[in-house]
Amino acid sequence: MIEQLPVLLVVLPIIGGAIPLAASLVSDRAGWPVATLTLIGQAVLAGLLAWTVSTSGTVSYAVGGFAAPYGIELVVDGLSGAVALLVAVVSLGVLAYARQAGPHSGPFYGLYLLLVAGLTGMTVTGDVFNLYVFLEITGLAAYGLVASGRDASAAVAALKYLIIGTVGASLYLLGIGYLLAATGTLNMADLATKLGEMAAYDSTLVLTAFGLMVGGLTVKVALFPLHTWQPDAYANAPDTVSAFISALVSTVSAYALARLLFSVFTVEFLTAVPVARWALVGLACVSIIAGSALAVSQDSVQRMLAYSSVSQFGLVVAGFAIATPLAVVGATVHLLGHAVMKGGLFAATGVIERETGATTVNGYAGMGSRVPLPAFSFAVLSLAMVGVPPAVGFVGKWYIVLGAVNAENWPVVAVLLASTLLTLAYFARLVERLYFAEATIHSEPDEVPVTDGSGQAVSFGMIAVVVIAAALAVALTAAVPELQAMLEDTLPPLLNQ
Amino acid sequence: MSSDERTGLYVESTIIMTTVRVVAPFVLTFALFVMFHGADSPGGGFQGGVIAGSVVMMLAFAYGIDAAREWLDVRVVASLASGGVLTFAAIGLGTILLGGNFLEYHLYEQFISHAIAYGIELVELGIGGIVASVAIGLFFLLAAGFGHAVDAPEDES
Numbered sequence: 031m032i033e034q035l036p037v038l039l040v041v042l043p044i045i046g047g048a049i050p051l052a053a054s055l056v057s058d059r060a061g062w063p064v065a066t067l068t069l070i071g072q073a074v075l076a077g078l079l080a081w082t083v084s085t086s087g088t089v090s091y092a093v094g095g096f097a098a099p100y101g102i103e104l105v106v107d108g109l110s111g112a113v114a115l116l117v118a119v120v121s122l123g124v125l126a127y128a129r130q131a132g133p134h135s136g137p138f139y140g141l142y143l144l145l146v147a148g149l150t151g152m153t154v155t156g157d158v159f160n161l162y163v164f165l166e167i168t169g170l171a172a173y174g175l176v177a178s179g180r181d182a183s184a185a186v187a188a189l190k191y192l193i194i195g196t197v198g199a200s201l202y203l204l205g206i207g208y209l210l211a212a213t214g215t216l217n218m219a220d221l222a223t224k225l226g227e228m229a230a231y232d233s234t235l236v237l238t239a240f241g242l243m244v245g246g247l248t249v250k251v252a253l254f255p256l257h258t259w260q261p262d263a264y265a266n267a268p269d270t271v272s273a274f275i276s277a278l279v280s281t282v283s284a285y286a287l288a289r290l291l292f293s294v295f296t297v298e299f300l301t302a303v304p305v306a307r308w309a310l311v312g313l314a315c316v317s318i319i320a321g322s323a324l325a326v327s328q329d330s331v332q333r334m335l336a337y338s339s340v341s342q343f344g345l346v347v348a349g350f351a352i353a354t355p356l357a358v359v360g361a362t363v364h365l366l367g368h369a370v371m372k373g374g375l376f377a378a379t380g381v382i383e384r385e386t387g388a389t390t391v392n393g394y395a396g397m398g399s400r401v402p403l404p405a406f407s408f409a410v411l412s413l414a415m416v417g418v419p420p421a422v423g424f425v426g427k428w429y430i431v432l433g434a435v436n437a438e439n440w441p442v443v444a445v446l447l448a449s450t451l452l453t454l455a456y457f458a459r460l461v462e463r464l465y466f467a468e469a470t471i472h473s474e475p476d477e478v479p480v481t482d483g484s485g486q487a488v489s490f491g492m493i494a495v496v497v498i499a500a501a502l503a504v505a506l507t508a509a510v511p512e513l514q515a516m517l518e519d520t521l522p523p524l525l526n527q
Numbered sequence: 528m529s530s531d532e533r534t535g536l537y538v539e540s541t542i543i544m545t546t547v548r549v550v551a552p553f554v555l556t557f558a559l560f561v562m563f564h565g566a567d568s569p570g571g572g573f574q575g576g577v578i579a580g581s582v583v584m585m586l587a588f589a590y591g592i593d594a595a596r597e598w599l600d601v602r603v604v605a606s607l608a609s610g611g612v613l614t615f616a617a618i619g620l621g622t623i624l625l626g627g628n629f630l631e632y633h634l635y636e637q638f639i640s641h642a643i644a645y646g647i648e649l650v651e652l653g654i655g656g657i658v659a660s661v662a663i664g665l666f667f668l669l670a671a672g673f674g675h676a677v678d679a680p681e682d683e684s
Contacts (some may be wrong), residue, residue, distance in 0.1 A: 037629040041616055048612035055602050095631040 035079045036091045036104040039114060040151045042072055047143030054136020061139030062129055068143055069122040072150075076118035083111040084516045090156065098156075099220045105156030105293075108516035109362060113285045114153045116366050120277050120373055121146045123495055127377055128270040130489030131384075133178050141178070142274070145171035149282045158206050158243075158294060159216045161286060165202065165250065169195045172279050176267040187262035194259040198249025205242030208235055209294075218293045225295065231302040240299070240306055243290055250283035251343050254317035261336035269380030272332065273495075276339060277373025284343055284365055288350045288358075292521075297353050310351040315445045317344030322452030326459075329390050331379050334456055335372065338415070342368050345449060348442060349430040355521060357433020359514050364426025366513075367506055371415050371423060374499025378408040381496055384488050388471055394460060396469025403493060405464050407500035412457035414503035417450050422506040537591040547589035554582050562655040566647040575651070576658025583663045592670045604660045611656035618649055 046068030053060035083106055091104040148168030155161050177188035212229040229236050252260040264272050300307040321341030328334040349361025381404040388394050398405045414421030434442045558578035565571025587595035622631040635642035
């Protein structure tokens with residue numbers, strides 16, 4: 031049973047996703063219970079899998095019994111086990127939010143579970159082409175979810191996302207083609223040994239493949255010049271979807287980028303071709319600065335949060351590209367922590383908008399007393415994101431900076447430290463408005479139209495999600511040593527130093 | 528596009544209706560042929576599913592989109608999609624119950640001969656059902672115009 035876990039983790043949400051579609055013919059409200067049951071099962075399985083990995087090491091699985099280099103292999107190590115658990119837990123948490131916030135249709139929950147299946151598949155696969163397939167499943171489900179908003183703007187945002195996302199996925203596919211031409215294999219572990227042996231690291235073929243694959247994935251991660259789909263998609267989707275995709279979709283893409291760096295191209299490649307590492311680090315640094323600058327200049331809170339993601343993912347990618355064990359642990363911690371914090375922040379904006387109608391930075395003025403609990407959670411999550419010590423945001427950034435210092439990569443250290451100040455710039459502005467400014471919106475909630483029109487009431491579940499996210503943003507710090515041990519058990523062969 | 532323009536698109540034609548009536552069974556047979564051949568030659572569920580979906584589009588062109596929509600129950604389309612997914616999953620999980628890995632077809636060999644071929648063909652049929660129903664669903668959604676688009680985001684694949 032235990033050894034079947036990787037594949038069950040992918041199959042379970044697919045089966046769950048097929049049921050709401052059929053059930054929607056009988057009852058309109060069947061989607062939510064089915065999704066909840068499925069994701070509870072998913073969370074249990076993911077927890078079991080992460081526990082197995084932390085006690086007995088990497089789990090690998092040959093789909094269909096076909097042996098590894100030819101068949102599709104699923105591999106779960108410390109990094110993927112942690113991300114798979116994050117996907118299961120966050121998607122279950124967002125469901126508690128979705129119960130009241132909607133959308134309520136059966137097909138919506140079908141797509142929701144399909145997205146969970148895609149994300150989990152990207153996480154557990156050990157095959158570059160299989161990763162592409164799951165990348166497309168994730169993308170298609172995400173486009174559909176963004177379009178499920180009732181506004182015309184949601185449809186436009188989804189179309190933009192679809193076009194840019196498809197270009198990104200196609201670039202990645204093209205890169206796979208070049209890798210296959212160079213080595214004749216698609217299995218990640220097999221590629222790692224054959225690259226450098228069958229094709230020199232600095233050969234044009236391998237460099238092109240690296241550029242295309244990394245370029246394709248950075249579109250999905252939404253690093254600076256390639257981020258243009260992301261603020262529209264996050265801001266125009268229904269709140270449930272914003273919280274879900276802002277927490278997970280870019281996160282899993284960044285995980286895939288890390289997997290590509292460490293399990294396919296390996297650190298030896300980054301050392302042998304310094305220009306590749308510098309390009310990636312440079313892109314990450316530009317993204318950190320530009321994302322923060324754009325976030326500061328936003329008026330809408332959701333768009334500000336979206337640009338903040340551009341900046342934070344720059345930080346994560348910089349950590350992975352530095353590729354010392356410490357920086358990688360830091361980047362992983364920040365990757366997971368950012369998912370919880372950003373999902374919680376988007377959920378909080380949804381609650382505050384429903385209760386008060388406030389959507390802009392100025393509108394948030396004085397809301398600290400109007401909606402104390404969501405506002406307090408929002409403030410805690412903001413400070414955690416800035417990196418105030420007890421929170422998980424601090425640990426991640428601290429490790430990344432330490433890793434950069436160890437690698438004596440001083441320009442990056444400077445950018446990382448500046449990024450904390452810049453993050454403070456846009457979050458402090460909001461927290462200050464929340465608590466110390468005169469209220470600008472006085473109307474009662476029922477006079478205020480909610481833009482996506484999906485119901486106005488705020489349920490206990492919605493508040494609970496926001497509060498739990500804020501609590502987790504602090505409490506996850508306690509789990510960092512455990513995660514570090516799990517990564518150190520499985521990472522050295524990847525980092526290979 | 529206004530509604531009277533829309534109804535004006537359909538012209539009843541004996542030639543087209545007769546042709547479609549004769550051709551449709553053959554197209555559907557060809558669709559099944561392509562699906563069944565996915566196991567060991569070019570073809571498979573994706574291509575076959577699209578061909579099967581095109582049968583419904585042909586009928587819609589011949590007899591009018593609204594008539595076709597009424598004739599083809601939405602429940603059939605939805606259960607084709609869900610049923611396809613569940614068929615695939617059941618075949619995959621069955622081998623786990625028999626003590627193997629996911630989709631390890633040869634474990635069915637103990638019940639029927641040529642289990643690998645039959646297993647792959649059933650999976651292809653499942654995929655065909657999903658693809659056909661999605662193609663049909665998208666066709667009807669697009670034909671319905673933008674008024675209905677907001678309450679049915681049915682672009683699963």
